[in-house]
Amino acid sequence: MAAKRGRTSQRLELGLQLRQLRESCGQSESGGGLTRKQAVQGLKISETSLQRIETGALNFRNVGDLRKLLSKYGVTDEDLVNSFINLNRESSTQDWLTQYRGPLPPELPSFVGLEPEARSMTAYHPTLVYGLLQTERYATALHEVQKPVEETTSEGIRSSVELRMRRQDVLTREDPVKLHVILGEAALRYPVGGAEVMREQYTRLLERSELEHVTLQVLPFRWGYRATNDFAILDLGDRFPPRVQIDSAWNAISTSDKPREVARFTRRFNALVASALPPEDTPDFLHRLEREL
Helix, strand or coil, X not given: CCCCCCHHHHHHHHHHHHHHHHXXXXXXXXXXXXXXXXXXXXXXXXXXHHHHHHCCCCCCCCHHHHHHHHHHCCCCCHHHHHHHHHHHHHHCCCCHHHHHCCCCCCCHHHHHHHHHHCCEEEEEECCCCCHHHCCHHHHHHHHHHHHHHHCCCHHHHHHHHHHHHHHCHHHXXXXXXXXXXXXXXXXXXXXXXXXXXXXXXXXXXXHHHCCCCEEEEEECCCCCCCCCCCEEEEECCCCCCCEEEEECCCCCEEEECCHHHHHHHHHHHHHHHXXXXXXXXXXXXXXXXXXXX
């Protein structure tokens, strides 16, 4: 049974349709589409808000703005206008992710909300175990050591860890997401929480690597291609374009569905696959690290 369609995917569907209408409405002087700046003139929303709507991060609070925008784009059929209004209304309903939005960076909820919609995911983490593969004790220890630096609260840590564990449902549900992860050797050697926590984490990685829909590779300390920052790519099938997510050093999250950016990070991931150990070597590598604890 497929996962139930989420509010994030509804917002993204609305945003993609509006972006396509804006870019092809033929109302500019050159006969092409409108810029966002041109589109929001006379509306109560800003250019930034329209950009967030088009990327699925936001919806219209004022239906009048949606009507005016559709009119600018040449949409006059009342049934079609009402379908947009209904989609906007449905996407505004709170979903399970709403309760976790507080501690999340601004762009992350949109990406997390799309994870259950993904057909497959690829991810690279050079220094830490990827979130969808972390144990609860590993995730908690990781947050605790960062607590005085990041000035997070105990309640914030609890909420973040709870969200991370809930996100992992995409791997264990009846129709799981296909996942391919490459972890840097440093991610597996960094002693988060002590020996017992790491043993438990190695066991979790071994269990996940045995799943038919999970591929786990290790990028060892040796010469070869390696990307310096972590990233993840969502393949959302035929409904939506693929999307890449990148973390920055200042705890911001960047996401993009621009074909050029997705293609660039896809090339990076393919190069990392070639540099990493083959998946069948992963269990032996993890067992060796466990013996070294």
